[in-house]
Amino acid sequence: MRYAIISDVHSNLEALEAVLEALESESIDVYLSTGDIVGYGADPEECVERIRALDPHIVAGNHDWAVAGILSLDFFNSYAREAIEWTRTRLPREDMEWLRSLQLVKKVGKMTLVHATLHSPENFDYLLTAYDAHLSLEVLETPVCFVGHSHVPVTFAQNGSVTFSFASEIDLNGVHRAIVNAGSVGQPRDGNPHASFGIYDTEKNVVHVRRVPYDVAGTTRKILAAGLPSVLAERLWVGK
Numbered sequence: 001m002r003y004a005i006i007s008d009v010h011s012n013l014e015a016l017e018a019v020l021e022a023l024e025s026e027s028i029d030v031y032l033s034t035g036d037i038v039g040y041g042a043d044p045e046e047c048v049e050r051i052r053a054l055d056p057h058i059v060a061g062n063h064d065w066a067v068a069g070i071l072s073l074d075f076f077n078s079y080a081r082e083a084i085e086w087t088r089t090r091l092p093r094e095d096m097e098w099l100r101s102l103q104l105v106k107k108v109g110k111m112t113l114v115h116a117t118l119h120s121p122e123n124f125d126y127l128l129t130a131y132d133a134h135l136s137l138e139v140l141e142t143p144v145c146f147v148g149h150s151h152v153p154v155t156f157a158q159n160g161s162v163t164f165s166f167a168s169e170i171d172l173n174g175v176h177r178a179i180v181n182a183g184s185v186g187q188p189r190d191g192n193p194h195a196s197f198g199i200y201d202t203e204k205n206v207v208h209v210r211r212v213p214y215d216v217a218g219t220t221r222k223i224l225a226a227g228l229p230s231v232l233a234e235r236l237w238v239g240k
């Protein structure tokens with residue numbers, strides 16, 4: 001089976017379309033998402049519709065739950081809060097209900113999906129260090145866990161000790177357990193502005209993290225025209 005991993009889209013339609021186009025020739029069987037479809041960008045409805053059309057296995061991100069009214073806005077900085085409140089005015093009720101229906105953790109065969117950390121998914125902490133990964137690997141019941149949230153593509157592997165790697169080709173053969181972040185489609189934060197996504201080939205047991213350029217100018221124009229905070233546009237140029 002070939003799985004595509006699409007996460008942290010954050011209402012960035014141009015980035016999402018570029019990723020879906022790149023995936024067209026990849027013989028994808030099933031789509032996975034570790035959440036944050038909305039928040040920050042200017043196309044929440046279109047992004048939710050595109051993602052729903054893929055019929056993905058998906059879990060909730062903190063922005064999804066905040067827009068849906070499950071998570072308090074107190075957990076967000078002022079830019080994020082502004083975008084969440086704006087997004088609420090743009091989504092049809094049916095899409096809001098869909099966001100509200102998303103769960104925090106989902107198992108799909110040999111994979112587990114969670115947005116933030118597996119050891120305390122409801123706190124939406126960042127999984128950034130080998131120690132954070134160790135805590136989540138302790139409770140991981142499948143060989144592979146896909147996460148999002150940090151917007152930085154990275155893999156933590158456990159073979160006795162926990163090591164991490166920023167490699168774009170991740171060979172999971174011989175790895176006891178691994179946590180993989182395939183990066184963010186709509187707001188990369190690793191200094192590379194290109195949209196990031198993953199492809200997991202379970203037969204080869206290899207994950208590829210891929211990057212594609214997209215129309216950043218078009219996206220930033222829409223963010224500014226919507227009256228959203230300009231920092232949400234500026235950061236897309238530099239991948240921060």
Ligand code: ZN
Pocket residue numbers: 008010036061063149150151
């Ligand atoms: Zn996010």
